[in-house]
Amino acid sequence: MSASPIALSLTTPQAPGGPGGATPPSLLLERLLVRGVRNVAHADVQPAPRVNVIWGNNGHGKTSLLEAIYFAATSRSFRAHRMGELVQHGEKVASVRARFVERWGDLPPLAREQVASIEGRRCAVLIDGNRPPSLASFATRSPVVAFHPNELSLTTGPASGRRTLLDRLALFMDPRSADHRARYDRALRARHEVLRRAERAEAVGDAEIEAFEELCAVHGAAVTRARAAAVTALGPELEHAFAHIAAPGLSLSARYAPGGSADVQAAREALAGQRRRDAHRPSAGFGPHRDDLELSIDGHPVRVVASQGQHRALTLALKAAETATIRAARGVEPILLLDDVSSELDPDRTEALLTFLGTARGQVFLTTTRRELIVTPGVDAADRRDFRVQDGAVTPLSPGERP
Amino acid sequence: MRGGLPARLARVAQMLARLPGVGEKTAQRYALFFATTADEATARELGTELVTLREHVRPCERCNHIAEVGEDGRARCAICLDTRRDGTLLCIVARVQDLLAIERSGAMRGRYFVLGRLLSPLEGVGAEDLPLEALRSRLQDPGEPIREVLVATPPSVDGEATALLLAREMGAMGIQVSRIASGVPHGGDLEFADQVTLGRAIEGRKSFG
Numbered sequence: 001m002s003a004s005p006i007a008l009s010l011t012t013p014q015a016p017g018g019p020g021g022a023t024p025p026s027l028l029l030e031r032l033l034v035r036g037v038r039n040v041a042h043a044d045v046q047p048a049p050r051v052n053v054i055w056g057n058n059g060h061g062k063t064s065l066l067e068a069i070y071f072a073a074t075s076r077s078f079r080a081h082r083m084g085e086l087v088q089h090g091e092k093v094a095s096v097r098a099r100f101v102e103r104w105g106d107l108p109p110l111a112r113e114q115v116a117s118i119e120g121r122r123c124a125v126l127i128d129g130n131r132p133p134s135l136a137s138f139a140t141r142s143p144v145v146a147f148h149p150n151e152l153s154l155t156t157g158p159a160s161g162r163r164t165l166l167d168r169l170a171l172f173m174d175p176r177s178a179d180h181r182a183r184y185d186r187a188l189r190a191r192h193e194v195l196r197r198a199e200r201a202e203a204v205g206d207a208e209i210e211a212f213e214e215l216c217a218v219h220g221a222a223v224t225r226a227r228a229a230a231v232t233a234l235g236p237e238l239e240h241a242f243a244h245i246a247a248p249g250l251s252l253s254a255r256y257a258p259g260g261s262a263d264v265q266a267a268r269e270a271l272a273g274q275r276r277r278d279a280h281r282p283s284a285g286f287g288p289h290r291d292d293l294e295l296s297i298d299g300h301p302v303r304v305v306a307s308q309g310q311h312r313a314l315t316l317a318l319k320a321a322e323t324a325t326i327r328a329a330r331g332v333e334p335i336l337l338l339d340d341v342s343s344e345l346d347p348d349r350t351e352a353l354l355t356f357l358g359t360a361r362g363q364v365f366l367t368t369t370r371r372e373l374i375v376t377p378g379v380d381a382a383d384r385r386d387f388r389v390q391d392g393a394v395t396p397l398s399p400g401e402r403p
Numbered sequence: 404m405r406g407g408l409p410a411r412l413a414r415v416a417q418m419l420a421r422l423p424g425v426g427e428k429t430a431q432r433y434a435l436f437f438a439t440t441a442d443e444a445t446a447r448e449l450g451t452e453l454v455t456l457r458e459h460v461r462p463c464e465r466c467n468h469i470a471e472v473g474e475d476g477r478a479r480c481a482i483c484l485d486t487r488r489d490g491t492l493l494c495i496v497a498r499v500q501d502l503l504a505i506e507r508s509g510a511m512r513g514r515y516f517v518l519g520r521l522l523s524p525l526e527g528v529g530a531e532d533l534p535l536e537a538l539r540s541r542l543q544d545p546g547e548p549i550r551e552v553l554v555a556t557p558p559s560v561d562g563e564a565t566a567l568l569l570a571r572e573m574g575a576m577g578i579q580v581s582r583i584a585s586g587v588p589h590g591g592d593l594e595f596a597d598q599v600t601l602g603r604a605i606e607g608r609k610s611f612g
Contacts, residue, residue, distance in 0.1 A: 133597035175598040186525070186560040193524035208522065208530040211567035215560060 026103050026333040027142055028363050029069060030111065033097040036088040037071070038064040039392040046396070048385035051364050055371040055397075056389035062367035063148070065389060066337045069365060070146050072098035072116045073335070074139040075125045078146040083118050093119045100142045102332060114142060136171055136178040143172065143326045147319045148339035155302055155314045159292040165322060166256075166293060169230040172329040177226035180219045187215035188284060191271075195279040209275065216287060217267035223288040224262040231256035231293060233328065237321035245313045245320070250297050252314070259290025323362070333362035340367050412438055465541065467517035467534065469499050482506075482514055489513045491550040493542070495569060497521050497557060505555060513553075516541055521561040522568055530568060538569075542576060551579045558585045558603075 034043040040061045054062045063079070070078050071086065080086055087094040095117035103109045115126040125131070125138045132138040154161050170177040191212035198204040235254045242252040261267045270286040271278075278284045295302045295314065302314060326334045368374055376384055386397040408416070412434050420430035437446045463470035463480035470480035482488065492513025496502045497520070505511050516538055520528055542549050554569050556562035570580045586604030587596045596604070 134599070137598065176602045179599045183560050187564070190524045190560065190564065194529070197524070197529065205530055207568050207571045208524075208564075210571065211522065211564040212524070214567050215563055 026362060027335055028101045028103070028109075029098055029142075029335055029365075030101050031099040032069060032072070034065070034068045035096075036091040036094045037068045037086055037096060038088060038094075040064045040068065040389075040394070041088060041392055043068075043392075043394040045387065045394055046385075047363070047365070048383050049363060050379050050383035051376050051385075052366070053371060053374050053384070053386040054365060054367045054389055054394075055369070055386060056367075057369060061389045061392040061394075063339050064392070065387075065394060066146065066148075066339050066365055066367060068096045069098065069335070070144055070337060072096040072114050073100075073142045073144040075116050075123055075135050076139070078148055078337075079150065083123055084121060087118055093117060098142075102142075112141075114138075134178075136175055140172050140175065140330060143330050143332060143334040144337055145319060145323045145326065145334045146337040146339065147316075147341060148337075149341075151319070152312060152315050154318055155295060155306070155311045159290075162293040163227070163288075163291050165318065166227045166230045166234075166291070169234060169322065169325050169329070170226040172326050173229055173233065174226050177223065180222035180226065184216060184219035184223050184288065187212050187219060188287060188289060191216055192278065192283060195275055198275075199279040210272075213268065213271045216271055216284075217264050220260045220267055220287045221262050221264045224258050224260050224291070227288065227291055228256050228258065228262065230325070233325045234321050237324040237328075238317055241320035241324070242314060242317035245316050250310075252317070253296050253299075255294045255296070257292045257294045258288065259292070260287040336362055336364045336366075338364065338366040340369070408434075462517075462519075466515050467499075467519055467537075468502055468515055490547040492553065493549045493551070494553045494555050495538070496555050497562065497565070501555065501557070511553075513551075514547075518556070518565070521556060521559075522565040523561045533565070533568075535572065539572075539576075542573065542578060549578060551581065553581050553583065555583045 028049055029047055032043070032045040032047065034040050034045070036042075038061065043065065045065070054065055056062050067077055067079060067086065070076065077083060077086055095115065098114050099111055100114060101109045101111045112128050113126075115124075117124050125135065127138065127141060132141075151161075154165065167177065167181060191209065194204055194209050194212060198209065231254060238254050239252050242250070261270065267286070271284065274285050283289060297306055297310065302311070306314065323334050323336065366374065371386060388395050388397055408431070415437070416427070416430045416434040418430075419425055419433045420427055422430075425433070459472055460469060461472055461478040462468070463483055464478055465483045466480060468480040468482060470478040470483075472478045489512045492511075493516055494502075494505060494511050494513055495516045495518060496505065497518050499517055502515050502517055505515075518533055518538075520532065522528060522530060522533065542552070552569075552573055554566040556565045556569075566582055570582070573580050584607055585600070586607060587593060587600060593601065
């Protein structure tokens, strides 16, 4: 890998341009207190408003720090399968306290404190000491977008990753979409169980199957509509981002391939017609659990035609488009969490990514094993802070300090 | 012996922790209360009442609401015995607690039927586990013909599926079936309603007149 420095060209936020020309509102993480998250036993971090470089060797807790930010913002993790994994070995509780500041134009900034904690299997969240009405409303208050090496499977991997991306966007565009999805999942599993029992010649009446099918149709149609809206918003952003990051001559298109229908009556009929077959399948042959986001370059599916480099560029474009879509829906610049992107990407593409993300004007946290590679000529010294992570301890470095 | 507690006391605490809404710490407090603060009569009275409770209180034979056993040995609840109630209207609920909540509202002047459980294939509860036969005979009771049924199961997936199942069963019997509305709490400002509740209230809107 080339050791040439990667320039992070960030534009400086502009002052309000006269009446009606306000700067986009932005979101800052001002302070972060971490306790017992993986190998970070205790950390008190005061980030800079633009760029925060988290530097250290592998396995010392860089990603855990990003995970802690993600957890305080969303109540979720971007890498754990079970939330209990976040709790430091030998501890009972993991908790993160984050002070976010939201700015709207030239109005005075408004701060709030978000707390997320895990005790055993229980996850609890608070905003300014109060419980939010739902986890979905908590997760959309302080938007963050994470980019980590595992996400390179977004374009090559199973459709579930792309569905998760659409659902995350749908959450910002229609807060009820999460409820419809949860209900759809449960109704779908219940229908499947009833069909399996019917196949085993147990006495199951049609009324029982129809009851769950009706719920599958109603909530499934709502999920389909929410995801279709998410693709409509994401598509143009994705095409724009891809043109900047990959070769400009190529045209990318994103198309929603629904596995179900937005029409309740059509869904009802499709489900009723597939009962026998569905009973023998691992899951139903119809419905939004089979949705995909089909990506094609110059009219050909990316799975077939794209090179390794194009897949990477596409993944970056997806993350950039996610950021732009959330910005448009939520009216706030999402905070970016970039985990070790330079090790997965070639320097040219990393630079393209950082340049593109730079135009986003949001706060950025990035981890690296090679701090000397991250140069940020467009950023004031006061707007960048570097942290060293060693054995789970986080220490700020002074601007000129050499590794 | 756990946490320095005598084994017998720990056992009582464990038994108390089986009660709904009682955690380990509360159970320990109750056990200590009986062992130290409370006089002996308190424990003896409670024990006797608990042992004989089921002899005196059983599900109502008409509606499954909780009822006192009469001198004739039959269990019929106060609501089923109340002649001032509208016998043509029946409200179906999942649990006795739901019935009590609706009763507190004072809005339901008919009678009830308690299902005891909801359709939930994922927890192994199928239609055959619901008291549908008892409900059918209740609906066809010649002494008190039901004209309208209000299904007041909770708005969860299992509650909605149960409501759909019942609506289909009873629709075939020519009975008018309605479902409780879902929406914003009374007295609360709209701004405090969560997004899902408010969304459902708007979807289930009514026209004037």
